[in-house]
Amino acid sequence: MKNILAFVFGALFSVGLMVSGMSNPEKVLDFLDLFGDWDASLAFVMMGAIAVAFIPFQKAVRSPAPKTVFNEPIDLPLNQKIDPKLISGSLLFGIGWGIAGVCPAPSFTLIGLGHYQILYFIIAMFVGVLIHRKLAGA
């Protein structure tokens, strides 16, 4: 049951990406082209998502022991430190995002849509994850 729901949430996520235009790499690059002919529309994707998520997430954050609908604990990140890893990792991610216009979720959506050349990106992304794990020694 929970696995099926995870599939449904993934499905809904992909429809959200396709409807909003986030799955279109050129549109993402137009959104990141702040100093050129800026397409601001994708800022509204984030606003829409946060409009829905803000109150439920705040409710979880503010509860001393947040629980799921199955009465299991909700696992929230506790780390509050802004450290060099966070900064350098986010910088590298942003550079990669700006090169291809693709972040992790839309890369999967693009395979589903049959744009198989995105496999170059996905395989490299997996390699990047594994290199990080090797270097982090975990």
Add this chain to the structure above:
Amino acid sequence: MHDFLIAFLGGLMLGISVVGYLYVHGRIAGISGLIGQVLNPQTVFKTPAIWFLSGLIITPFIYGLFIQPEIELNASPLMMIVAGLLVGFGTRLGSGCTSGHGICGMSRLSKRSIFATITFMFAGFITVYLVRHVTGAF
């Protein structure tokens, strides 16, 4: 419909998806985090990540049979490989991407995630500026 409204509607769907994952599975739906779980033999069958990612890939295949969303993917294979490596490595080092930090973290009002989101947006803006307007690759 106006671009901004469509983007907002797509964003609402992303919001429902991450709230569902939080309150059913008790976890943050950060796609780079889910990829990390699926690429780890110790966690791949212990978390619902693989189900969420399956929904993310299979749904566009079905959706695409009815509606082909506009997709323009102009990056060369080499650019996609470089971008993929940076995105994979960077999101793990920085503990999140557009979904985990951008949507979930900002909704939690996490200082780390707000900082990370500003950082990767900034890096994306600069990268697109350099690629489109300085090197003139496109």
